[in-house]
Amino acid sequence: MEVKICLIGKGNVGTCFLQLLKEKRDNIKVNFNFNCKLIAIFEHDGALINNDGIDLDDILEDYNNLRKNQYWKSNVKAQNLISTLDIDICIETTPTNPNTGEPAITHIIQALSNNIDVISSNKAPFYLQYEKIKNLAEKMNCLVKFEATVASCVPALSIKKNLIGNTISRIRAILNGTNNYILSRMTAEGISFSVALKEAQELGYAETDPTLDINGYDTAGKLVILSNKLLGWSKTIEDVKIKGITKITPHALELAKLDGYVIKHIAIAEENNLIVEPRLVKRESPLNIQGILNLIELQTINAGSIILIGRGAGGFEAASAILNDLISIAKKRRNRN
Amino acid sequence: MIYLEVKLPDIPGSLIELIKPVSQNGGNIYGVLHHHDKKINTMIPVDIWFELSEELIELSLENIKKGLIEKNIQLIKISLGSKNKVLTFILTGHVFDTDITDTIKRLGSKNIKVLELHAKFTEVDEISSVIMKVEFPEVMTKFESIAEIEKICKEKNLFLIRS
Numbered sequence: 401m402e403v404k405i406c407l408i409g410k411g412n413v414g415t416c417f418l419q420l421l422k423e424k425r426d427n428i429k430v431n432f433n434f435n436c437k438l439i440a441i442f443e444h445d446g447a448l449i450n451n452d453g454i455d456l457d458d459i460l461e462d463y464n465n466l467r468k469n470q471y472w473k474s475n476v477k478a479q480n481l482i483s484t485l486d487i488d489i490c491i492e493t494t495p496t497n498p499n500t501g502e503p504a505i506t507h508i509i510q511a512l513s514n515n516i517d518v519i520s521s522n523k524a525p526f527y528l529q530y531e532k533i534k535n536l537a538e539k540m541n542c543l544v545k546f547e548a549t550v551a552s553c554v555p556a557l558s559i560k561k562n563l564i565g566n567t568i569s570r571i572r573a574i575l576n577g578t579n580n581y582i583l584s585r586m587t588a589e590g591i592s593f594s595v596a597l598k599e600a601q602e603l604g605y606a607e608t609d610p611t612l613d614i615n616g617y618d619t620a621g622k623l624v625i626l627s628n629k630l631l632g633w634s635k636t637i638e639d640v641k642i643k644g645i646t647k648i649t650p651h652a653l654e655l656a657k658l659d660g661y662v663i664k665h666i667a668i669a670e671e672n673n674l675i676v677e678p679r680l681v682k683r684e685s686p687l688n689i690q691g692i693l694n695l696i697e698l699q700t701i702n703a704g705s706i707i708l709i710g711r712g713a714g715g716f717e718a719a720s721a722i723l724n725d726l727i728s729i730a731k732k733r734r735n736r737n
Numbered sequence: 738m739i740y741l742e743v744k745l746p747d748i749p750g751s752l753i754e755l756i757k758p759v760s761q762n763g764g765n766i767y768g769v770l771h772h773h774d775k776k777i778n779t780m781i782p783v784d785i786w787f788e789l790s791e792e793l794i795e796l797s798l799e800n801i802k803k804g805l806i807e808k809n810i811q812l813i814k815i816s817l818g819s820k821n822k823v824l825t826f827i828l829t830g831h832v833f834d835t836d837i838t839d840t841i842k843r844l845g846s847k848n849i850k851v852l853e854l855h856a857k858f859t860e861v862d863e864i865s866s867v868i869m870k871v872e873f874p875e876v877m878t879k880f881e882s883i884a885e886i887e888k889i890c891k892e893k894n895l896f897l898i899r900s
Binding site: 643647648649651652654655656658659661663677678679680681 | 825826827829830855856857858864865866867868870896898899900
């Protein structure tokens with residue numbers, strides 16, 4: 401079987417995905433019995449399009465080769481060309497506005513409207529317009545997967561299929577490695593928020609502009625995606641009560657420690673409420689994880705607590721989640737055909 | 738937790754007679770204490786504490802009392818342990834400048850009793866933090882008690898971190 405794909409956005413995640421695809425293509429062919437043919441790569445200023453398949457080795461050698469390639473077309477936009485391409489799956493990894501979800505929402509809607517399955521690593525479309533995307537996918541009998549949007553390669557969303565005989569009643573999670581790193585350092589060293597943030601930036605754990613992380617917006621978006629997917633809710637980021645971590649002081653952390661607590665930035669989906677805020681957590685709690693790790697605790701009715709822990713960010717982490725989604729969709733397409 | 742205080746004759750087998758009506762009515766016994774030092778004539782004060790299922794607590798207690806009377810066991814006192822709930826939280830901001838005594842009093846006026854309080858500050862008029870352990874009545878939900886705390890925090894611009 402041949403699966404024809406296009407990639408929109410060849411940034412860090414997109415490039416890591418192509419590298420991973422190159423590494424694993426033989427393995428995919430042997431184990432899952434399909435060939436993955438890359439038809440198009442869209443960038444902000446044009447696209448590389450070859451209906452016979454793009455040579456991965458060639459484009460991964462040198463990023464600039466993309467624009468020097470004979471198949472490069474300048475000044476074309478994905479939203480205008482998706483409908484003209486013969487592709488099965490669209491992989492969407494563009495830099496996207498966190499408040500509008502664009503251009504990712506347009507790309508996703510365009511792909512689904514043209515009967516193309518979608519994989520995305522962009523959170524915003526799913527915390528802003530999940531219902532619209534889900535309904536369109538159902539109407540067009542298409543698949544949409546977005547495992548990379550929450551905790552990257554940690555199978556936070558796909559675990560649902562392994563819990564179909566159970567019921568998830570509550571989610572508690574640590575979904576932002578930057579914030580968890582800052583709080584871990586403040587707790588361990590007694591340093592101020594600003595010093596811990598600067599350290600995180602120097603180590604590459606925090607963005608130059610960390611606003612979306614430290615004010616809790618990034619975590620809130622991920623919580624919406626988790627609760628919609630795992631609990632079957634229809635929430636948007638507007639429904640989340642959000643508090644960030646900027647007001648946490650070394651004094652507060654010291655007081656917490658004296659009473660056997662730590663302070664963690666927790667995302668909670670419980671009793672139809674979505675909350676992101678700093679909480680006192682018992683030192684011995686499984687939620688007390690250190691550094692840049694993410695954690696998702698699913699409280700189930702029949703099996704108590706189930707906990708997933710792992711690295712929640714990084715190019716190859718996200719790329720491996722995208723590849724999982726790709727294999728999963730390819731298997732379903734084979735069954736569908 | 739239910740605390741039962743009785744007087745038993747200091748003879749073998751009398752403790753069994755006390756335990757029977759408790760266990761036969763669903764009591765999960767946690768402890769028994771003989772006050773030999775308080776023995777008067779042949780009677781020893783004995784404390785027993787146990788738990789009962791919430792749904793059956795009234796009926797079970799009635800049956801236990803009846804059972805004790807039938808066995809001529811002298812019942813001194815039955816008391817139910819505190820059912821109040823406890824919550825720990827931290828307030829950060831101008832905790833002292835905004836009158837912490839007033840904060841405590843206002844919590845008290847909503848039946849939220851401060852059990853413990855510890856503070857950390859550099860100067861009283863600078864940003865400081867307090868950790869409080871409070872007790873709120875059983876009739877109040879945790880959500881309701883937090884809503885009361887949040888009201889005060891909003892008014893005094895204090896940052897709440899709760900358990």
